[in-house]
Amino acid sequence: MENLKRFRQGLLSWYKNSHREMPWRTEPTPYRVWISEIMLQQTQVTTVVAYFLRFMEAFPTIESLAAATEMDVLRAWEGLGYYRRAKNLHAAAKEICRKHSGKFPRQFDDILALPGIGRYTAGAISSIAFQNQKPILEGNTIRLFARLQNIQGDVSLPATQNLLWSFAESLVANSRRPGDINQALMELGNQICTVKNPHCISCPVIQHCDAFLNGDPSKLPNKPRKIQYESLMEAAIVVRRNKKTLVRLCLPGDRWAGLWDFPRFSISEPTDSMTLNRLLQQTYGLRARSLTPEFRIKHAVTRFRIELHCFWAEGVTGKTESKTPVRWVNDQQLHSLPLSATGRRMLEFKR
DNA sequence: AACTCGGGGCA
DNA sequence: TGCCCAGAGTT
Known part of the structure; x- marks a missing residue:
């Protein structure tokens, strides 16, 4: 006590x-x-x-x-x-x-x-x-407590x-002062009792740390994990017509549910514009005179590393048809719609 | 108990 | 490139 x-x-x-x-x-x-x-x-x-x-x-x-x-x-x-x-x-x-x-x-x-x-x-x-x-x-205090108590499990x-x-x-x-104690514990975990190379020398509670006194803090906590990344390739198209942009609503169950995104396709290899145009036709009922590859974005979401091939469509014709909700929005609406982070990044790249 | 859900910081 | 981050909810 x-x-x-x-x-x-x-x-x-x-x-x-x-x-x-x-x-x-x-x-x-x-x-x-x-x-x-x-x-x-x-x-x-x-x-x-x-x-x-x-x-x-x-x-x-x-x-x-x-x-x-x-x-x-x-x-x-x-x-x-x-x-x-x-x-x-x-x-x-x-x-x-x-x-x-x-x-x-x-x-x-x-x-x-x-x-x-x-x-x-x-x-x-x-x-x-x-x-x-x-x-x-939480993360910080789990690590801190495991070390303070030298918990091996x-x-x-x-x-x-x-x-x-x-x-x-x-x-x-x-x-x-329970609030200050809790915040101090997290702050300590963040600043001193770090994941790698904990700064035990500067630790204000070092004399209370069982792992420091009788073990090795850097070997704790034990958290057997195995994150395996899967590599994916996708193609996204910014389709513009009459100063409006085609966006689709991400449905419950798929990535970014509830957010809006550009037409996006899973591809197994770098795609030529003809193949992509076919996909655009099949899924959205639209055809583009030209599909220009603009840039590629690499990003990671959860278990996936994704190489996103971004295209710009021009000379779009056809009647918009889609099984999933889509909208043609002007630039102001596009600004106010919630997009995925990569979707938003695509717009900034183009600028 | 295992999975899913984003995106970024950092060595 | 892998692990982690002031976790919660679902399967």
């Missing part, structure tokens, strides 16, 4: 001097903390900051978010990835207006019940915005997870 007190003290005094400034930290209202936590899921802080500021400007309150269209929310989210987060965020805002009179719920169980909020996020919001003594567990196993959650709970139990 005396040990715990020293741990917290060392942690918090380090945090006080070493934490990074973040917009949601300067004004941690429940709404702002909520938005930040959703954006931060599987996404680095530096990436989130700009999105957060823009999002707060577009949707300053829960009510304004609930009143927006899903398309506008997705447009604000464009480029962040994991677009289901934006849809759940939107749904949760509506739910808060309906069930909680537009006021973000204070009870942990009510927070946890909102779509897109799991145990981590509920704990983070609860502790940071409401000073409830709720634990958190696979951290993805439920048994190990229970152990880690219990430890997380013990760190905030009966604390006056």
Whole structure:
């Protein structure tokens, strides 16, 4: 117990001097903390900051978010990835207006019940915005705790997870500053207890670290994983006619569901314009006088590394027909539609 | 328990 | 090129 007190003290005094400034930290209202936590899921802080500021400007309150269209929310989210987060965020805002009179719920169980909020996020919001003594567990703290406790077991196993959650709970139990403790733990994991080459010499809780004293922190956590990438080739066409551009809606189940994209085809080898024109004809009922290969974009999504061959179509004729939803949009509409990140990048390349 | 969902940072 | 990032929801 005396040990715990020293741990917290060392942690918090380090945090006080070493934490990074973040917009949601300067004004941690429940709404702002909520938005930040959703954006931060599987996404680095530096990436989130700009999105957060823009999002707060577009949707300053829960009510304004609930009143927006899903398309506008997705447009604000464009480029962040994991677009289901934006849809759940939107749904949760509506739910808060309906069930909680537009006021973000204070009870942990009510927070946890909102779509897109799991145990981590509920704990983070609860502790940071409401000073409830709720634990958190995520990438940084899993690594930190595995080292502090010298846990050898696979951290993805439920048994190990229970152990880690219990430890997380013990760190905030009966604390006056659970939110700061949780944020300090993550900050420590990010800055000091890093994946590679942890900076143990600068660690404020080194004397509490079982792995440092009796093992090897750099060998933890044990997380047997096997990401195998598959290489794909795709062709995308920007089809213009009468100053309008053809876009299609990505359907539930395929990539970027709910976002808009340009006509896109899976190809097995670099494609000539004739083959591509045939695909364009078959799928959209259109033919192009010329299909010009403009550039190639390499990008990775989840398990796939994709080489995207981008084409521009000119002299387009035919009647638009498609089994999936398509629209011809002018440039202003194109700007306001949520596109995939690579879709948006294609437009910038052309410019 | 395994899969899916984006995109970018970093060694 | 592989691993990771303030995970959640579905199968």
